[in-house]
Amino acid sequence: MNGVHDMGGMHGFGKVEPEPDEPVFHAPWEGRVLAMNRAMGYLGLWSIDISRFSRETLPPHVYLASSYYRKWTLGLENLCLQFGLVGEDELAAGRALHPAKPVKRTLTPADVPKTLSRGSFERPPPAPAKFKPGDRVRTRNINPPGHTRLPRYARGHAGAIEHIRGCHVFPDAVAAGKGEDPQWLYTVVFDARELWGEFADPALKVSIEAWEPYLEAIP
Amino acid sequence: MQTTHQHAGGGHEHKAAPTVEEITDFEVLEIAVRELAIEHGLFTAEDHRRFTEWAESIGPAAGSRLVAKAWTDPAFKARLLADGTAACKEIGIDWAEPTGFGTPSDYMNFRVLEDTPTLHHVIVCTLCSCYPRPLLGMSPEWYRSTNYRRRLVRWPREVLAEFGLILPPEVEIRVEDSNQKCRFIVLPVRPSGTENWTEEQLAAIVTRDCMIGVALPRPGRTADVHPVHKARHPVHSSPSMRAAE
Numbered sequence: 216m217n218g219v220h221d222m223g224g225m226h227g228f229g230k231v232e233p234e235p236d237e238p239v240f241h242a243p244w245e246g247r248v249l250a251m252n253r254a255m256g257y258l259g260l261w262s263i264d265i266s267r268f269s270r271e272t273l274p275p276h277v278y279l280a281s282s283y284y285r286k287w288t289l290g291l292e293n294l295c296l297q298f299g300l301v302g303e304d305e306l307a308a309g310r311a312l313h314p315a316k317p318v319k320r321t322l323t324p325a326d327v328p329k330t331l332s333r334g335s336f337e338r339p340p341p342a343p344a345k346f347k348p349g350d351r352v353r354t355r356n357i358n359p360p361g362h363t364r365l366p367r368y369a370r371g372h373a374g375a376i377e378h379i380r381g382c383h384v385f386p387d388a389v390a391a392g393k394g395e396d397p398q399w400l401y402t403v404v405f406d407a408r409e410l411w412g413e414f415a416d417p418a419l420k421v422s423i424e425a426w427e428p429y430l431e432a433i434p
Numbered sequence: 435m436q437t438t439h440q441h442a443g444g445g446h447e448h449k450a451a452p453t454v455e456e457i458t459d460f461e462v463l464e465i466a467v468r469e470l471a472i473e474h475g476l477f478t479a480e481d482h483r484r485f486t487e488w489a490e491s492i493g494p495a496a497g498s499r500l501v502a503k504a505w506t507d508p509a510f511k512a513r514l515l516a517d518g519t520a521a522c523k524e525i526g527i528d529w530a531e532p533t534g535f536g537t538p539s540d541y542m543n544f545r546v547l548e549d550t551p552t553l554h555h556v557i558v559c560t561l562c563s564c565y566p567r568p569l570l571g572m573s574p575e576w577y578r579s580t581n582y583r584r585r586l587v588r589w590p591r592e593v594l595a596e597f598g599l600i601l602p603p604e605v606e607i608r609v610e611d612s613n614q615k616c617r618f619i620v621l622p623v624r625p626s627g628t629e630n631w632t633e634e635q636l637a638a639i640v641t642r643d644c645m646i647g648v649a650l651p652r653p654g655r656t657a658d659v660h661p662v663h664k665a666r667h668p669v670h671s672s673p674s675m676r677a678a679e
Contacts, residue, residue: 226590228585257477
């Protein structure tokens, strides 16, 4: 989706302001939100791609005005509603009003180390990779309403394959509920002038990782 | 001029919300969601507490060790550049089965980007905030900020200058948008004046910012200290932030 989360190259938002002596968490609730997201992820009801999409679909003004962990909470709230874990009426009341929906597993303290490991998202390739390092490619000009990991600033541009990064679960498909649809992943490098025009820094290159369906060969 | 008109004043500037928030309505919401989840048995208060403590405890030390080892051991460096995920196991970091580090994120490949005297790498995730947590711990707030995510792929020299890193124009910059399955750190050039240093001494100058690419290691610099550029017209000015000033 062409959302505000896809912000590479946008104007008008000022400088980066690093904080001196930044704590890991600015307030206890930030750490609690992180832990809550991990614990809920352990239920196995959704994937990283679905949870990202949940944050991306927050209303634009809410996304932009929210801190990192606030976005995580609001995204989690959406997921809880979407997957029927809590009801709107329960959120309004601030307490449980219905019996809990059965879930296949829940996190216990003994399992915390297991949540630190991750399921592999690498999959056996359904076909050989179409591209090899050095190939010239153009990113497709796609504007899907659903989840995608092709940033807007890198659509419709010519670049070169730099690396093949394996075959993995395709986020665009998973987030749309269309299954894993494994795809090859590449590092593609672009000249900044290709992305940003003739006045861009001639000594700048930008690389992204792009799925094979995002790319077409330049003959 | 490509960049500066947004700072030219005029009273219509906007900046994203500060990421340190009041504990007000929002904390009430957080508590409500958490307590509902606990009531429904989706997680327990205890596992929640343990995870919070773990997340607060990790930092960039593993990444610093990795870089120092690569600087002192050419064979290790070659293995690291060929397969970062495998080489990490040599310093006790297993991306697939982390022991005390790591999160269930979607990283699959860990890749090290090697700087040279004429090539400088810097990392961003424009779409969210992907970050190599098993090596660097939790990301700093500025890395997740909208301003960093927006600007780095377009105006990296300006952003780096704001961090105090001014690169000569002939140094090529490679911005790596960490938008997918790979996680990256930068392997900076080992600075002169460190010729006889031990790995421990070297690791002390490889700060988090050096591994993201917004700073360069140098003898005597053992902490990430940034120049502070205050916004002239902050949109949000909460009571707690005013109190801190």
